[in-house]
Every structure is written in structure tokens, then in C-alpha cells.
Amino acid sequence: MVTTRQVRLAQRPTGLPDADTWSVTTDELPAPGDGWFVVAVDHISLDPAMRGWLDDVPSYLPPVQLGAVMRAQGTGTVTDSRHPDFPVGAAVTGTFGVTEYALSDGTGVRRIDTDVAGAATWLGALGMTGLTAYHGLYEVGALSAGDTVVISAAAGAVGSVAGQIARAAGATVIGIAGGPEKCAWLRELGFDHAIDYKNENVLRRLRELAPGGIDIYFDNVGGEILDAALANLRRGARVVLCGAIASYNDQAPPPGPRRYMSLLVNRARMQGFLVFDYPEKDAAALEALAGLAADGRLIARETVVDGAVDDFGPTLLRLFRGENTGKLVLRIA
Amino acid sequence: MVTTRQVRLAQRPTGLPDADTWSVTTDELPAPGDGWFVVAVDHISLDPAMRGWLDDVPSYLPPVQLGAVMRAQGTGTVTDSRHPDFPVGAAVTGTFGVTEYALSDGTGVRRIDTDVAGAATWLGALGMTGLTAYHGLYEVGALSAGDTVVISAAAGAVGSVAGQIARAAGATVIGIAGGPEKCAWLRELGFDHAIDYKNENVLRRLRELAPGGIDIYFDNVGGEILDAALANLRRGARVVLCGAIASYNDQAPPPGPRRYMSLLVNRARMQGFLVFDYPEKDAAALEALAGLAADGRLIARETVVDGAVDDFGPTLLRLFRGENTGKLVLRIA
Numbered sequence: 001m002v003t004t005r006q007v008r009l010a011q012r013p014t015g016l017p018d019a020d021t022w023s024v025t026t027d028e029l030p031a032p033g034d035g036w037f038v039v040a041v042d043h044i045s046l047d048p049a050m051r052g053w054l055d056d057v058p059s060y061l062p063p064v065q066l067g068a069v070m071r072a073q074g075t076g077t078v079t080d081s082r083h084p085d086f087p088v089g090a091a092v093t094g095t096f097g098v099t100e101y102a103l104s105d106g107t108g109v110r111r112i113d114t115d116v117a118g119a120a121t122w123l124g125a126l127g128m129t130g131l132t133a134y135h136g137l138y139e140v141g142a143l144s145a146g147d148t149v150v151i152s153a154a155a156g157a158v159g160s161v162a163g164q165i166a167r168a169a170g171a172t173v174i175g176i177a178g179g180p181e182k183c184a185w186l187r188e189l190g191f192d193h194a195i196d197y198k199n200e201n202v203l204r205r206l207r208e209l210a211p212g213g214i215d216i217y218f219d220n221v222g223g224e225i226l227d228a229a230l231a232n233l234r235r236g237a238r239v240v241l242c243g244a245i246a247s248y249n250d251q252a253p254p255p256g257p258r259r260y261m262s263l264l265v266n267r268a269r270m271q272g273f274l275v276f277d278y279p280e281k282d283a284a285a286l287e288a289l290a291g292l293a294a295d296g297r298l299i300a301r302e303t304v305v306d307g308a309v310d311d312f313g314p315t316l317l318r319l320f321r322g323e324n325t326g327k328l329v330l331r332i333a
Numbered sequence: 334m335v336t337t338r339q340v341r342l343a344q345r346p347t348g349l350p351d352a353d354t355w356s357v358t359t360d361e362l363p364a365p366g367d368g369w370f371v372v373a374v375d376h377i378s379l380d381p382a383m384r385g386w387l388d389d390v391p392s393y394l395p396p397v398q399l400g401a402v403m404r405a406q407g408t409g410t411v412t413d414s415r416h417p418d419f420p421v422g423a424a425v426t427g428t429f430g431v432t433e434y435a436l437s438d439g440t441g442v443r444r445i446d447t448d449v450a451g452a453a454t455w456l457g458a459l460g461m462t463g464l465t466a467y468h469g470l471y472e473v474g475a476l477s478a479g480d481t482v483v484i485s486a487a488a489g490a491v492g493s494v495a496g497q498i499a500r501a502a503g504a505t506v507i508g509i510a511g512g513p514e515k516c517a518w519l520r521e522l523g524f525d526h527a528i529d530y531k532n533e534n535v536l537r538r539l540r541e542l543a544p545g546g547i548d549i550y551f552d553n554v555g556g557e558i559l560d561a562a563l564a565n566l567r568r569g570a571r572v573v574l575c576g577a578i579a580s581y582n583d584q585a586p587p588p589g590p591r592r593y594m595s596l597l598v599n600r601a602r603m604q605g606f607l608v609f610d611y612p613e614k615d616a617a618a619l620e621a622l623a624g625l626a627a628d629g630r631l632i633a634r635e636t637v638v639d640g641a642v643d644d645f646g647p648t649l650l651r652l653f654r655g656e657n658t659g660k661l662v663l664r665i666a
Contacts, residue, residue, distance in 0.1 A: 255588055257589040
């Protein structure tokens, strides 16, 4: 038996989550039965998609139920095991939830090598985040050398990896981010151009920087930036819908993309995807990402917040304030 | 020399075109030089896309210039020729403009057999209209048997052909049209279901008629009907953007599709196309369309207005009032 603190969904938020959204409970975890093991969680991933899981709306994953432990990816170490593939001491990653300890039968759990990369990187560039960027660009965006690729939320977890993948593939990459510091970081990462949407006119800057038009727009934000990209498509462009963080906390659906008829004039497409859609290609993608990281062509950066599971709620809000650069991770003391 | 009356663009319209938009001029057409011929136009096609050509906005085709003869597809008979492929007496179709007589060097002109189908049909189901429906469904929509296909403006020129093509391919077809008469006609054509958007709630009816979701939505209208379709997509759906007649005369860009994030949740795509994009597939498509017509599986219907070129302006407005069933054609006396 192990005692564990866990963050549960207490109340569905309207707009931004707040203190009333969450409750922290202390539970006893039973000893693992045959084929089960216990993980001491050390890092918890914070993702924009979490906001959607809080609404009682059918979506690609079922909503988190009231009273249930909040769903989250994490990393940790096996502390007790009756599972042959996950012995005590193994470092692992999986959907353990916002908890100190989790019981698992291994479903969706992978072992990781923390000598190759730190745990936070296994949640980021070498985990779901990296796969999202990779599959979005290749499977949906049909990325190829010579493309002009524009990425929004480019200093975020997925965006920063996507830009580097596109650059390594021989594309010209324009990142859009908020503030001069994030833009400077994008240039350090090798982005050809960075647009500061807080201080520049995105529509006009895109026209200047991509006079021939955009081949791939990798959209993490929706809203006005999506419209600015639609207004600058090249013929045959692909708009990859990865997210729309600009509106995740809105109480009414946001306005749609007014420039969508640009898809017709430019014979372009706008397509959504989820990282889970290409399981047969995950292994090759992770290998490619690890190769880029080893070559120094993929720099993984995480914003690591030290704390306890209790800090999950406030830390999540940092995402929606745009306070993270790269992957946002909560490290459990 | 031949005397011809022609409709020219006198003034760019704001909103719906009106009498001030057009001027009718009488000109002398010079005798054809070597490689040229003269066509006496007998039918003129009226198309929603014409509205876009009147705005001074870069698009897939250059805007019609002020003072120029209005661009239009038509059919006619060669009356004078110094071109070996188009002898006097040949029936032809091409972009002759809104004119009684046109001079042509054969660019974009095809000969037609008016024993196989009437001239109006060569502008409709067996012409650009048919090709638009065919390429949209197959090249963009990836139509296959078993699909649930929803078509807006289904009693219009492109929509009525698209529904019959989809039906012949083994799809379940739901047409959306305005009024009980048009809906009754869709059922006559073999559509599985028809929704009268003037008298029914499209969102709710789509949910009832396509409980498993929509595989292909062939969009000719945009606006609220596009949103209703987006709200009912099946995973992997294709939204084929063919037009947006609902907003062609709006002075401000219309609101975008608010439900566009359904593309993400459903891993669906929305893609625009133009009929000109697949020239290498036109011959096979026209052959398939002619085959369906010969089998009785493609019923071509035209709304033919008898008049003179002077009637072009008022006749065009019928399209935007939804007064046509099938292809709208002006027959020149």
C-alpha cells in the first residue's frame, strides 16, 4: 500500500479553470496484482488539449469525469511490480494522470532511457509533442524541401519542434510567437523568420516574408492568425489544424475563419488530425526525432516548474497566458 | 463583317448587380483572319461564379475589365471560318462571352454533337457543370460506394448532377434545397433524402438522416448550411468547397464556418478546387457523364430563358434568387 495525492476534477470550468475546478485528495493505492505495477510519477505534462477534456462534450477522447483523477501524460519510475516488462527501477512514460503514484497494467506505457534524454524531453520533443509535430507536418502537411512553412504558437511545445523538423527537411520556416524574447529564441533554433504577433501586423508581415505564398500553415491557435495565414496561401497549400488555443477557454464558439474561401481560390486544403492517428508510424517518427536531436538539429526545451501535484491547476494556466517557452512540465518533488 | 450586340461591364456592382452594371453595345465584327472563325452564339451559360469575376480582386481568373464583354460560356454555330477544325456549320462550345457573334481562334473551343444532347445540356451536365460535379466528388471528395454524401444547392446546376453521380457510385445521397418543389424533384432524380432548408432545421435533419455522420459534404453555398454539415461529419470526412453562393453578393466577407474545429476532432479535411484543375481527366469524366446520361442515370435539366443578350443581366439575378432548377441558360433568339 502506498499513499498518493491526486488532483481530481471537482467542477467543470466555464472559461478558464480556477481553484474550484480541482480538488486534491489523498488515497491509498492497493498493492499491484498480477500483471500490474506502481509508478512513482516524477514529471507531468501540461497540454492545451487538457482544456477540452474538461468539457462534457463528446470529442476524440471521453471527457474527464467529475471526481476522476485528471488525465495527464507523465514520466516516473516503477516502485513495485508484478509485470515482467516493467521491473522495479524502470523509467517509464504513460498516461498516469495528475498523481504522485499510479497503478498500471502497462497499457500505453513505454520504457524510456533517461541517459539519452531527460524525462521532460520524453514528454516533449521525444514524446507526444514531437509526434504531433512530425505527423502533422508529414502526414497532413505533406512536407517537402522547398516548402514555405508557417507555424503559430511557434515557441510552444509542438510549434518549436515543428519548426525545427521543417527546417531540417529543407523548408523555409516562419514562426509566429508573442514577444521579442520568444522570437529571438526561434531565430536561435534556426527559424528563417519570426513574427511577433503582439507587436507586428501578422497579415502584412506574412505577405512580406512569404511573397510567393505559404505552402504549409501549421495552426496551433486559430483566430485572427489563422485568417492571416489563409489570406496568404499559395496554390495547393495545406493548412494543418493542430489546435486553437486562442479559443479553448471561450464560452461561445469563436468566429470561424472568415478567409476560408481562400481554400477554394487556391485549391488548398485545411485538415485536422490527432497524434493518435498514425500508430504504425510512431516508431519511425520517434527514431527520426531522436536522430535530429542527436545531430543537434532538434533542440528540445522545456519550461520545468518544480512543485507538487497540488500545483497542477495554477501551472496549467501558464499555458493559456503563453508563459511557457517549449514544453511545459511540472516536476514533482 | 457582321454586326453583333454584346453585353459589357459598365460599372462594378456593390452587392447584387443591377441595370447600371451592364451596357449593351453594337459592334462590327471583322471578317476572320487565317486560323480564325466566327460563331453565332445560340445559348449562354449563367453561373454563380460570374459574380466573382465582376469584382476587381485577384482570383483564379482575372476580373472582367470595365468596358470588356462579359465573360461567359456558350454554344453556337460557326458561320464563317478560316480554321480547318471548325468549318462553317459546326456546332461548338467555348467561352464566347455575352454576345451574339464571337470571333475565335479555337482556344478552349470544342465541337459538340447536338443530336446526342441539346446545346443547353452541353453547357450543363455534359459541360463545365458536369465536370465540376465529377471532379469535385472524385478528385477532392474521394467518392466511393457506401459513402454518405450531402449536397447543398442540390437542385442547382452542379448540385443536381453531383447528387446523381454520387447515387450512381453507390453512395447514400442527401440533397439540401429551398422549397418543397425542388425537394420533390431531387427525390425524382433518385436522391435518397431531400432537406428543405426554407422549412426544416438542417442541422437537426442531417443528424436524423445521417446518424453515422457525413463522409462527403459538397458545398455550393457556405454560410449556415456549411456549419450544419461541419457539425455532422464522420471521422475522415471530406468537405468539398465548390462555391458559396450565399455570400457572393455580400459587401463584407461573411462570417467564417464557426464549426471548423470539427475538422480536427473528426480528422477531416475541407478542400477547394476549380473545374480547370484536372484537364487530363476531363475526357474520361465527360465520357462517364455521357454514359450515365445514356443509361438514364443522369437526368439533365435546364431552366432555359428565351431572350436576347440584353436579357443577360436580369437573368443572372435569377440564380441569386434561387429561381432556377438545374442549369440556367439564356437562349438567344
